[in-house]
Amino acid sequence: MNSQLAFNALGDPTRRAIFEKLQHRPMAVVDIADGLPISRPAVSQHLKVLKEAKLITLKTVGNNNIYKLNRDGIIAMRNYLDQFWEDALTNFKALAEQTEKDKK
Template identity: 50%
Template sequence: MANAQALLAITALGDPTRRQIFEHLAHGPSPVGELASTMAVTRPAVSQHLRVLKEAGLVTETAQGTRRIYRLDRRGISAVHAWLDERWAEALNATGSTLEQDF
């Protein structure tokens, strides 16, 4: 399950606009309007990108009056981190095996 979430998150971050939103949220929570004001896309487009990031487990939203505040979701980021750690360990093991065969 964690691998599926990690791959969904990585796929979501494949879009440059979503990466830009993700990077903005890394500096702190933000409402849609604030995010949209810093980007070259419309507010509805930002909302659609946020929906994808939310479905990928990378952001959460909370209601504050009539506004929705978005922030990064540590659980999704942790899933990506764990997946990358597994790939790194596999790569190191493969490199070690290759070096052992050469000696």
């Protein structure tokens, strides 16, 4: 799992908007772009980033590229972050205990 890709992918507000749109239903690119204040090609570029981060996938149906959330990618990211926070909190706790000990 490349955390850098995922963080980066969701770091942009427009991409988060797209990601959240796809939570409602799978959508073709025109539909995703509809309502967003940017051009359709710009949306395509964002979709590329989300796809490379493995957060979404696409299925071509005739003329349409239907994008949807990628369950496996999302789970991978969630698991990575679970570990990330756990490490941080574990280390925090160890430091706090060390500080206690140092006082004595």
